Amino acid sequence: MINQVEKPIQRSRLRRMLGREYYIFRRFLKWHFSNVHYAKIDKRFPAVHLWKEHRSTLLRKLKEVDMHLQYNKIENLRLAIAKIDGVVIHPGETFSVWRMVGRPSKRKGYKTGMMIHNGRVSTATGGGLCQLGNLLYWMALHTNLTIQERWRHSFDVFPDVNRTVPFACGATLAYNYIDLQLYNASDITFKINLWLDDEYLHGKITADKKPTAKYEILEDDHRIEHQWWGGYTRHNRIYKRITDLATGSVTEEHVAENNAIMMYNPLLPEYKPSKYEGD
Numbered sequence: 001m002i003n004q005v006e007k008p009i010q011r012s013r014l015r016r017m018l019g020r021e022y023y024i025f026r027r028f029l030k031w032h033f034s035n036v037h038y039a040k041i042d043k044r045f046p047a048v049h050l051w052k053e054h055r056s057t058l059l060r061k062l063k064e065v066d067m068h069l070q071y072n073k074i075e076n077l078r079l080a081i082a083k084i085d086g087v088v089i090h091p092g093e094t095f096s097v098w099r100m101v102g103r104p105s106k107r108k109g110y111k112t113g114m115m116i117h118n119g120r121v122s123t124a125t126g127g128g129l130c131q132l133g134n135l136l137y138w139m140a141l142h143t144n145l146t147i148q149e150r151w152r153h154s155f156d157v158f159p160d161v162n163r164t165v166p167f168a169c170g171a172t173l174a175y176n177y178i179d180l181q182l183y184n185a186s187d188i189t190f191k192i193n194l195w196l197d198d199e200y201l202h203g204k205i206t207a208d209k210k211p212t213a214k215y216e217i218l219e220d221d222h223r224i225e226h227q228w229w230g231g232y233t234r235h236n237r238i239y240k241r242i243t244d245l246a247t248g249s250v251t252e253e254h255v256a257e258n259n260a261i262m263m264y265n266p267l268l269p270e271y272k273p274s275k276y277e278g279d
Contacts, residue, residue: 020174020177023177024175024176024177026177027098027176027177027179028176031096031099036094037092037093037094038093038094038095038096038099039087039088039089039090039093039094039095039096039100039184040087040088041084041085041086041087041088041100042086042087042088042191043085043086045086045088045189045191045208046208047088047189047190047191047206047207047208048206048208049206049207049208049209049210049211050204050205050206051142051143051190051205051206051207051211052139052142052143052204052205052215053139053202053203053204053205054135054138054139054202054203054204055135055200055201055202055203056131056134056135056200056201057199057200058070058073058074058077058131058196058199058200058201059071059074059199069112069113069114069123069127069128070113070114070128072111072112072113072127072128073113073114073127073128073129073131074128074196075109075110075111076104076110076111076113076126076127076128076129077128077129077131077132077196077201078196079104079108079109079110080101080104080126080129080132081132081194081195081196081201083100083101083102084097084100084101084132084192084194085192085193085194085195086191086192086193087100087191087192088189088190088191089145089182089184089189089190089191089192090184090189091184091185091186091187091188091189092184092185093183093184094148094181094182094183094184095181095182095183095184095192096179096180096181097132097133097136097173097179097180097181098173098175098176098179099176099179101129103175103176104125104126104129104175105125105126106125110125110126111125111126112124112125112127113125113126113127113128113129114127114128115127115128115130116130116153116155116157120263121157126175129173130153130170130171130172130173131201132173132194132201133170133171133172133173133180134169134170134171135194135201135203136171136180136182136192136203137150137169137170137171137180138165138169138170138217139192139203139204139205140182140205141169141215141217141240141255142205142215142217143190143205143207143211143215144185144186144188144213145182145183145184145186145190145205146182146183146184146185147181147182147255148181148182148183149179149180149181150171150180150181150256151171151172151173151178151179151180152168152170152171152172152256152258152260153168153170153172153260154172154260154261155260155261155262155263156168156234156260156261156262156263156264157263157264158263158264159264165217166217166218166219166236166238167219167222167234167236167258168234168236168238168256168258168260169217169219169238188207188208188209189207189208190205190206190207191205191206191207192204192205193206211245212244212245212246213242213243213244213245214242214243214245215240215241215242216240216241216242216243217238217239217240217241217255218238218239218240218241219236219237219238219239220236220237220239221235221236221237222234222235222236223235223236224262224266231261231262232261232262232265232266233259233260233261233262234258234259234260234262234266235257235258235259235260236257236258237254237256237257237258238254238255238256238257238258239252239253239254239255240252240253240255
């Protein structure tokens with residue numbers, strides 16, 4: 001069955017700006033006038049049991065993208081993870097990326113980095129933080145934290161290059177109304193640590209109790225379709241396979257269905273979708 005995807009609507013710059021500030025203000029009110037209990041940093045909390053660790057490459061050669069934007073991205077990531085590293089999510093608490101990071105600005109030291117707008121490479125102060133959202137989302141999928149808010153990428157901008165996770169297993173971010181939020185509905189306390197080295201953005205999720213299950217994130221129904229308006233779209237379904245470590249019983253949970261507009265031609269000879277390596 002063909003997934004019908006509408007052609008992107010081009011709105012004026014003024015309308016985009018006003019709409020963005022409206023949603024930012026709405027989210028700001030929710031932060032300060034709701035009864036949500038938000039997670040806080042506690043670097044001394046003894047969460048010694050590893051649940052998930054992952055890393056992502058900092059520098060990638062991308063067609064028509066200046067490398068200085070990626071070096072700026074690294075500095076933006078350094079500033080953002082300093083506001084998150086050591087956060088502890090107690091039972092009943094919610095972790096929000098933007099509530100912890102705050103609004104990226106030049107005054108805070110954020111630089112101009114790459115962002116995607118309507119499927120095109122653009123720039124913005126604080127650009128590149130989606131890499132942080134991708135890492136956090138992928139790790140959280142390997143725990144029993146509840147994904148309370150996650151926004152998928154609407155565009156598939158670059159062909160696969162050494163993909164190590166299934167297509168569309170990321171989380172886009174835009175201050176502050178496009179957020180990644182994790183809710184802890186369990187009786188386990190989780191902790192997130194993040195750090196950089198010369199090559200990678202690293203992260204790990206630990207807890208005060210050992211994992212009782214193995215989590216695998218898989219995809220099915222991956223396909224590329226030609227839309228009525230001339231473009232190509234890419235689709236798949238993501239699901240979680242949970243194996244109980246005590247009994248060996250296996251259950252599966254639906255995670256997400258992804259539909260993205262491709263910004264490159266999938267019929268070009270050099271395009272070959274990567275088979276992700278798993279974890």
